[in-house]
Amino acid sequence: MSEVAKREPLFSKKNKKLITDPLNDTNPVTIQVLGICSALAVTVQMSNAIVMSISVMAVLILGNVIVSLLRNLIPGKIRIIVQLVIVAALVIIVDQVLKAYVYDVSKQLSVFVGLIITNCIIMGRLEAFALGNKPWASALDGLGNGIGYGVVLVIVAFFKELLGSGKLMGFDIIPESFYEFGYMNNGLMLLPPSSLVIVAIYIWIQKSRNPKLIEN
Amino acid sequence: MELINLFIRSAFVDNMIFAFFFGMCSYLAVSKTVKTAVGLGAAVIFVLTITVPVNYLLENYVLKQGALSWLGEEYAEFDLSFLSFIMFIAVIASIVQLVEMIVEKYSPALYGALGIFLPLIAVNCAILGGALFMQEKQFPTVVHSITYGFGSGVGWFIAVVLIAAIREKIRYSHVPAPLRGVGMAFLLTGLMGLAFLGFMGFEI
Numbered sequence: 044m045s046e047v048a049k050r051e052p053l054f055s056k057k058n059k060k061l062i063t064d065p066l067n068d069t070n071p072v073t074i075q076v077l078g079i080c081s082a083l084a085v086t087v088q089m090s091n092a093i094v095m096s097i098s099v100m101a102v103l104i105l106g107n108v109i110v111s112l113l114r115n116l117i118p119g120k121i122r123i124i125v126q127l128v129i130v131a132a133l134v135i136i137v138d139q140v141l142k143a144y145v146y147d148v149s150k151q152l153s154v155f156v157g158l159i160i161t162n163c164i165i166m167g168r169l170e171a172f173a174l175g176n177k178p179w180a181s182a183l184d185g186l187g188n189g190i191g192y193g194v195v196l197v198i199v200a201f202f203k204e205l206l207g208s209g210k211l212m213g214f215d216i217i218p219e220s221f222y223e224f225g226y227m228n229n230g231l232m233l234l235p236p237s238s239l240v241i242v243a244i245y246i247w248i249q250k251s252r253n254p255k256l257i258e259n
Numbered sequence: 260m261e262l263i264n265l266f267i268r269s270a271f272v273d274n275m276i277f278a279f280f281f282g283m284c285s286y287l288a289v290s291k292t293v294k295t296a297v298g299l300g301a302a303v304i305f306v307l308t309i310t311v312p313v314n315y316l317l318e319n320y321v322l323k324q325g326a327l328s329w330l331g332e333e334y335a336e337f338d339l340s341f342l343s344f345i346m347f348i349a350v351i352a353s354i355v356q357l358v359e360m361i362v363e364k365y366s367p368a369l370y371g372a373l374g375i376f377l378p379l380i381a382v383n384c385a386i387l388g389g390a391l392f393m394q395e396k397q398f399p400t401v402v403h404s405i406t407y408g409f410g411s412g413v414g415w416f417i418a419v420v421l422i423a424a425i426r427e428k429i430r431y432s433h434v435p436a437p438l439r440g441v442g443m444a445f446l447l448t449g450l451m452g453l454a455f456l457g458f459m460g461f462e463i
Binding site for chain 1: 280344
């Protein structure tokens with residue numbers, strides 16, 4: 044009886060923290076500044092951002108679990124190469140799946156699917172977490188960081204698509220009557236630099252709500 | 260002439276950082292001082308100029324559909340392009356290692372300047388991004404791919420050094436506390452990106 048009680052429940056407090064922390068205090072994009080390359084370039088449309096975050100989440104969770112299972116077998120000196128190979132293999136699978144089921148989105152994401160390999164979030168989590176923790180905890184960590192990444196992506200894409208083309212997920216949102224009154228879509232929002240500005244504003248809001256994150 | 264245009268396009272119009280955000284992670288980490296920014300920028304130029312043409316040869320003589328036809332008739336239909344991610348990253352990682360060893364042996368001064376940055380580069384998105392864009396653009400000759408690699412590297416170098424210079428200066432200004440550090444770097448990059456949009460359609 045006592046043995047059962049001692050075993051950690053699947054969703055203990057510590058494990059829940061693994062999921063909730065990356066959403067705010069240790070958000071991979073805005074606080075740790077990892078994985079920006081792909082985060083900003085795929086956010087012209089909400090649907091692209093959602094597909095991209097699901098792909099990254101899948102690679103992150105599977106990669107974390109695999110590396111965590113192999114953590115006692117991988118020699119320390121060549122661990123980076125081993126991790127790269129594992130991640131590259133997973134990304135090839137993701138790429139083939141995307142090409143098979145959502146070909147249009149995969150065409151629009153173009154090189155950015157391949158760039159998941161060098162996405163620093165993945166290498167960072169493999170190095171910092173999966174190499175020293177059990178598979179279940181690593182899977183949760185991957186899930187948490189994947190969601191933290193996805194949330195930022197979707198928020199950026201929401202503003203870019205709404206203000207840039209007046210649509211969300213490809214559907215018209217801004218009513219026709221607005222345009223008749225002289226409202227115009229802001230084409231600048233569709234260009235790359237605007238996503239940097241949106242992320243900067245996001246960081247601003249996040250840090251002013253949570254002053255302990257402020258850098259000196 | 261075509262090559263000069265390609266160079267200018269890849270360095271300014273399609274600037275790696277301002278147009279595609281490649282290599283942002285290391286870019287934000289090293290752009291705190293101009294000195295480290297110059298070091299990593301130079302290393303990126305160096306590695307891109309070598310890896311893009313090597314990956315170009317790999318793509319055209321091994322991976323592409325029909326690329327293996329030099330081996331004989333029966334290989335002409337092979338299409339290995341689904342392997343390109345893993346091949347490119349393997350080539351990049353091994354070339355970075357090789358370059359590090361060669362530089363360490365023959366030019367200790369250069370190694371002192373670039374040394375600590377070279378291992379970082381294997382996982383820099385700019386390098387893999389260069390290879391993947393090369394694959395997408397389908398250059399006619401290997402010279403084009405060298406020019407493209409060099410141009411993209413120069414674009415990355417310019418971007419990182421410019422931002423580092425601004426970040427050094429901005430340390431003495433009154434930035435709102437929550438924006439200090441990363442937030443301001445994002446805003447600056449956004450504004451610089453807007454300025455670089457002015458190069459759009461620029462040709463000689």
